[in-house]
Structure formats: structure tokens, C-alpha cells
Amino acid sequence: MKISTGVEWMVHACITLACAPPGTPxxxxxxxxxxGLPKAYLTxxxxxxxxxxxxxxxxxxHGGFSLARPSSEITLMDIVAAVEGRxxxxxxxxxxxxxxxxxxxxTGTNVPCTVQxxxxxxxxxxxxxxxxxxxxxxxxxxxxxxxxxxxxxRKWLENA
Amino acid sequence: MKISTGVEWMVHACITLACAPPGTPxxxxxxxxxxGLPKAYLTxxxxxxxxxxxxxxxxxxHGGFSLARPSSEITLMDIVAAVEGRxxxxxxxxxxxxxxxxxxxxTGTNVPCTVQxxxxxxxxxxxxxxxxxxxxxxxxxxxxxxxxxxxxxRKWLENA
DNA sequence: GTGCGAATACTCGGATACCGCGTGTCCGAGTAAGTGAGG
DNA sequence: CCTCACTTACTCGGACACGCGGTATCCGAGTATTCGCAC
Numbered sequence: 001m002k003i004s005t006g007v008e009w010m011v012h013a014c015i016t017l018a019c020a021p022p023g024t025p026x027x028x029x030x031x032x033x034x035x036g037l038p039k040a041y042l043t044x045x046x047x048x049x050x051x052x053x054x055x056x057x058x059x060x061x062h063g064g065f066s067l068a069r070p071s072s073e074i075t076l077m078d079i080v081a082a083v084e085g086r087x088x089x090x091x092x093x094x095x096x097x098x099x100x101x102x103x104x105x106x107t108g109t110n111v112p113c114t115v116q117x118x119x120x121x122x123x124x125x126x127x128x129x130x131x132x133x134x135x136x137x138x139x140x141x142x143x144x145x146x147x148x149x150x151x152x153x154r155k156w157l158e159n160a
Numbered sequence: 161m162k163i164s165t166g167v168e169w170m171v172h173a174c175i176t177l178a179c180a181p182p183g184t185p186x187x188x189x190x191x192x193x194x195x196g197l198p199k200a201y202l203t204x205x206x207x208x209x210x211x212x213x214x215x216x217x218x219x220x221x222h223g224g225f226s227l228a229r230p231s232s233e234i235t236l237m238d239i240v241a242a243v244e245g246r247x248x249x250x251x252x253x254x255x256x257x258x259x260x261x262x263x264x265x266x267t268g269t270n271v272p273c274t275v276q277x278x279x280x281x282x283x284x285x286x287x288x289x290x291x292x293x294x295x296x297x298x299x300x301x302x303x304x305x306x307x308x309x310x311x312x313x314r315k316w317l318e319n320a
Numbered sequence: 321g322t323g324c325g326a327a328t329a330c331t332c333g334g335a336t337a338c339c340g341c342g343t344g345t346c347c348g349a350g351t352a353a354g355t356g357a358g359g
Numbered sequence: 360c361c362t363c364a365c366t367t368a369c370t371c372g373g374a375c376a377c378g379c380g381g382t383a384t385c386c387g388a389g390t391a392t393t394c395g396c397a398c
Contacts, residue, residue, distance in 0.1 A: 099196025122289035129282035220390040
């Protein structure tokens with residue numbers, strides 16, 4: 001049930017990338033330095049976001065990563081889905097179809113598992129909450145709570 | 161992010177236990193047979209629920225497990241918490257406190273992490289959804305969707 | 321016949337191995353910039 | 360002086376080890392039953 005650390009990394013990375021001037025990619029090594037993370041593994045996660053269409057990567061000497069679309073069109077759900085995958089966290093293994101319970105009273109086997117349904121409802125609430133928070137909204141929040149953070153980040157990115 | 165299989169097992173186990181006549185514990189081996197699960201591991205999970213106060217265990221020859229309180233007072237949240245633990249699934253490792261970003265612009269370090277906040281909100285939505293579904297409600301749902309299942313289960317439990 | 325006590329068989333409970341997935345790392349493919357020579 | 364092609368250095372990208380937490384299992388502690396015996 002634990003969310004992998006990659007999600008946290010990627011959210012913060014997206015926040016940082018949102019501070020970069022448009023059209024200027026930031027290379028992975030620089031992002032790693034900024035957050036004090038292992039560059040190689042961070043790159044792996046960034047690639048997942050590229051595959052998902054959230055980030056845009058440009059190869060070559062002055063290459064790097066940049067947001068593939070405006071921060072107002074990137075949600076937390078997108079990032080979580082890219083890193084963790086789209087699979088439901090509660091996967092019904094259909095245990096009611098095995099054991100004595102099944103051979104004894106197989107009647108209900110055709111209807112979808114009620115437990116599965118209830119868990120899915122709860123999970124949907126979570127996903128909707130994540131989908132309702134855009135990266136832009138988070139940036140606003142940060143600008144309100146800690147006004148100096150974003151400008152400082154922007155400045156540091158410019159001093160390539 | 162995947163929820164352990166133990167959760168599914170325990171929800172189904174609780175459903176089965178709710179069918180048992182009050183005051184008559186069901187032993188782990190019988191539950192395992194009913195669902196076709198390994199008895200030893202199932203027992204381990206059941207113990208977790210006992211420790212959490214959801215189930216009541218009685219030792220001895222005619223011992224076993226039974227619900228510790230009415231099914232209307234047991235929620236999916238209780239079961240998930242007992243098996244998976246109460247820890248948040250998104251744990252902020254405070255990466256913004258390490259790396260260049262911290263030494264360069266430590267300003268925001270005192271305010272709680274915005275990312276953490278947003279993820280916590282989404283998680284709360286999930287937890288509330290789980291907490292709003294009681295075991296009794298699920299039993300009702302099953303009785304509606306597959307009316308024969310619960311009586312058949314009840315009957316099987318009586319044929320000790 | 322009845323009460324008591326020890327043996328017993330069955331249960332839960334925690335300590336102990338196994339394994340898959342997330343975590344972390346490495347080296348190769350690809351690209352754009354830089355550089356030098358030639359026209 | 361301009362153009363072009365080669366070299367080069369730097370980037371991303373996927374393939375390769377490691378460690379931890381969930382999965383699965385076993386044997387020991389505890390209790391109600393039950394059988395035998397003494398009264």
C-alpha cells in the first residue's frame with residue numbers, strides 16, 4: 001500500500017521544471033543535484049514520465065527534460081499513474097471462486113465481487129481527488145506559503 | 161501502492177464470520193477450507209485483526225475466531241488499517257531539505273511540504289470512503305445481488 | 321454413583337525461511353554543438 | 360570570409376545487480392474436554 005518514493009521525486013521534479021524558462025530543458029544531473037538524489041535512478045523515473053507524455057526529453061549536448069504541456073494541464077493523478085502504473089491497488093483475486101465455499105454455493109460467482117466494488121469506489125474517490133489537483137494549483141500554493149522558494153529556484157536554474 | 165492480498169482475505173473472512181451464529185467461534189482451518197487459502201498464513205492475518213480489536217479469539221479445543229463487535233460497527237477502513245497498518249501511503253521523505261535546493265533556498269523548509277499536504281488530502285478522501293462502508297452494508301449488498309450466498313454460508317458453518 | 325485430577329488433543333500465537341518487486345547502478349545509442357580545413 | 364563535414368563530448372535510454380517487505384510455513388504455549396480412578 002505504500003506509494004513508491006519515485007512519486008515524491010517526480011512531483012518535486014515537475015515543480016522545479018515548471019520554474020524553468022519555457023523552451024529550455026533541464027538535464028537530469030542538474031535536477032538530481034538540486035534535490036540531492038541519485039542521478040541514475042532519477043533518470044529512470046523521468047523516463048517513465050516521458051513515456052506517459054508528461055515530460056518532453058531532448059537528447060544531445062544541450063538536452064534535458066521539460067514539461068510537455070502547461071502546468072495547469074498536469075495533475076497529481078497523471079504523475080502517480082506514470083510512476084506507479086494504472087493498475088488498481090486493490091486487485092480481487094477471486095478467492096470466492098476457490099475452496100469449499102465455491103463448490104458448495106457457487107451461486108453468486110457470476111455477479112461481480114461486492115468487496116471489489118466497494119474498494120473500487122473508495123479508490124475512485126482517491127483518484128478523483130488526485131486528478132483535481134493540478135501542478136499549477138500546487139505552484140500557487142507554494143507561492144502563497146513560501147513566497148521565496150519559486151523565485152530562488154528560477155534564479156538557480158538560470159545560472160546554468 | 162498495491163494493497164496486500166491479506167486485506168481481501170480478511171474482508172471475506174469477516175463476511176463469513178458475520179454469518180456464523182453469535183457466540184460460536186469458527187476455527188481458522190475451517191475458514192481456510194472455505195476459501196481455499198493456506199491455513200497458516202490466514203491465521204497470521206487473523207491475529208492482526210485480533211490485535212486490532214476487530215476479531216475475538218478463543219483458544220482451546222472448541223476455540224476459533226468471531227467478530228468482536230456488531231457488523232454495523234466494523235468498517236472497511238478498520239480492516240485495511242489492521243492488515244496494512246495505519247501509516248500514510250505517501251510518506252514525505254523531505255527531499256527538499258537535501259541537495260543544493262536546500263542550501264540555496266532554505267526559506268520554505270519550516271512550512272509543511274505542500275506536496276505532502278495535497279497527497280494527504282487525497283488519501284483522506286480514500287480513508288473516508290472506506291470508513292463509510294460498514295461490514296453490515298456489504299452484507300446487505302451481497303444479500304441483494306446474490307441472495308443465496310449468505311444462507312448457504314450460514315448453513316455450511318452450522319454443519320460443523 | 322459421584323467428584324476429582326491428570327492426561328490429551330486441539331486451538332491460537334509468535335518466531336522462522338522464501339521470494340518477488342521496488343531501489344539503485346551501469347554502459348551503450350543517439351544527437352547537436354564545436355572545430356578545422358577547403359573553397 | 361563562408362560552407363561543409365568530421366570529430367567530440369554530452370545527453371537520454373534500456374539492460375543489469377541488490378535489498379527489503381510481503382508471502383508462506385513451522386513448532387511451541389495454552390485451554391477445555393475427557394477418561395480413569397479413588398472415595
